[in-house]
Amino acid sequence: MEIKIRKTPTKERKAKPRDESKLGFGKVVTDHFFNIKYKEGKGWYHPVIEPYRKLQLDPTAMCLHYGQEIFEGLKAYRGPKDEIYLFRPMENIKRMNVSAERLCMPQMDEEIFLEAIKKLVILEKEWIPHGEGTSLYIRPTMIATEAALGVHPASEYLFFIVAGSVGAYYPQGFAPTKMYVSEEYSRAVRGGIGHIKAAGNYAASLYASRIATNMGYTQVLWLDSSEKRYVEEVGTSNIFFVIGNELITPPLAGSILPGVTRNSVITLAKHLKTKVVERPISIDEVIATSKNGSLKEAFASGTAAVVSPVGHIHFRGKEYSINGGKTGVLAEKLYNEILQIQYGLKADPFGWRVKIFDGKKTARK
Numbered sequence: 177m178e179i180k181i182r183k184t185p186t187k188e189r190k191a192k193p194r195d196e197s198k199l200g201f202g203k204v205v206t207d208h209f210f211n212i213k214y215k216e217g218k219g220w221y222h223p224v225i226e227p228y229r230k231l232q233l234d235p236t237a238m239c240l241h242y243g244q245e246i247f248e249g250l251k252a253y254r255g256p257k258d259e260i261y262l263f264r265p266m267e268n269i270k271r272m273n274v275s276a277e278r279l280c281m282p283q284m285d286e287e288i289f290l291e292a293i294k295k296l297v298i299l300e301k302e303w304i305p306h307g308e309g310t311s312l313y314i315r316p317t318m319i320a321t322e323a324a325l326g327v328h329p330a331s332e333y334l335f336f337i338v339a340g341s342v343g344a345y346y347p348q349g350f351a352p353t354k355m356y357v358s359e360e361y362s363r364a365v366r367g368g369i370g371h372i373k374a375a376g377n378y379a380a381s382l383y384a385s386r387i388a389t390n391m392g393y394t395q396v397l398w399l400d401s402s403e404k405r406y407v408e409e410v411g412t413s414n415i416f417f418v419i420g421n422e423l424i425t426p427p428l429a430g431s432i433l434p435g436v437t438r439n440s441v442i443t444l445a446k447h448l449k450t451k452v453v454e455r456p457i458s459i460d461e462v463i464a465t466s467k468n469g470s471l472k473e474a475f476a477s478g479t480a481a482v483v484s485p486v487g488h489i490h491f492r493g494k495e496y497s498i499n500g501g502k503t504g505v506l507a508e509k510l511y512n513e514i515l516q517i518q519y520g521l522k523a524d525p526f527g528w529r530v531k532i533f534d535g536k537k538t539a540r541k
């Protein structure tokens with residue numbers, strides 16, 4: 177299947193953001209987007225990269241009513257010679273198909289998916305910022321478009337990919353976050369859809385997030401929904417703790433999103449000879465080890481920030497600090513190592529980096 181490209185006329189293209197320090201996240205989209213349609217009995221058809229535009233949906237399009245909507249998030253990085261890299265894109269592609277399966281949505285052919293990402297990123301390569309830590313965020317999405325009321329798996333879908341320039345997550349260095357432990361609300365339950373990137377999970381998380389924000393906290397630290405005892409995730413990231421000299425993260429037991437960054441952190445930490453343990457960790461253990469000093473670090477992992485140190489945890493009306501509210505050594509080490517692999521600044525012993533554009537022969541200043 178050939179991906180058609182219809183380019184936006186030059187004079188209709190948007191101005192690129194001038195000040196890379198003001199990019200932020202999710203505010204800028206490029207001039208084009210990829211889309212492909214699906215109909216039961218016909219399969220996927222009409223793959224095209226075309227000028228960015230509004231979608232047309234019937235008011236009864238099923239995604240608007242019954243939540244068949246899944247997405248992914250990955251980035252393209254500019255290397256020192258203006259070469260362009262993706263980071264472990266097949267992990268996102270495979271995970272999106274796991275999400276699709278769980279919500280009775282059609283599978284996307286892995287090769288077309290990767291080809292679409294590559295073609296879109298290369299076409300939009302001028303939108304990849306140059307500054308340290310900046311990148312092009314890529315957002316594949318699939319929605320049910322069949323026009324019908326009544327709950328059933330839809331027979332028509334739209335898959336699309338948009339991209340946008342994003343700024344450095346830590347323009348002024350690490351800023352450890354403050355977490356609020358929610359005992360009242362749940363994000364996901366075992367047997368539900370917490371392990372996939374489905375839109376509904378984020379809707380479910382907003383209310384508790386707002387409570388946390390209103391209390392002055394950055395994000396919610398979610399506990400398991402049945403016992404409200406074991407730590408699961410933080411906001412939209414996976415969570416790690418350093419207790420003694422072990423790096424501990426909750427196991428993927430059905431309600432936790434299997435983060436690509438989580439897996440990269442585990443692999444890299446083992447490679448750096450750190451002992452990594454995937455096991456349930458209770459909030460009581462986190463608080464107790466924070467009090468007795470054996471909790472050395474806590475950090476979150478995700479595509480947006482790579483590694484995000486946690487400085488404080490609020491639990492049952494009390495605030496506990498971790499590492500004096502400062503970034504830990506392991507968090508910083510893992511952050512720097514992963515970043516350097518992503519940007520082509522050091523060897524990639526794990527084969528994570530995928531070069532999609534060659535760039536120039538000489539390094540840029």
Ligand SMILES: *Cc1c(COP(=O)(O)O)cnc(C)c1O
Nearest residue numbers: 412413414433435436437478479
């Ligand atoms: C996307 C996401 C993560 C992180 O996944 P990465 O692949 O590392 O970006 C973690 N938790 C939730 C709930 C997420 O949506």
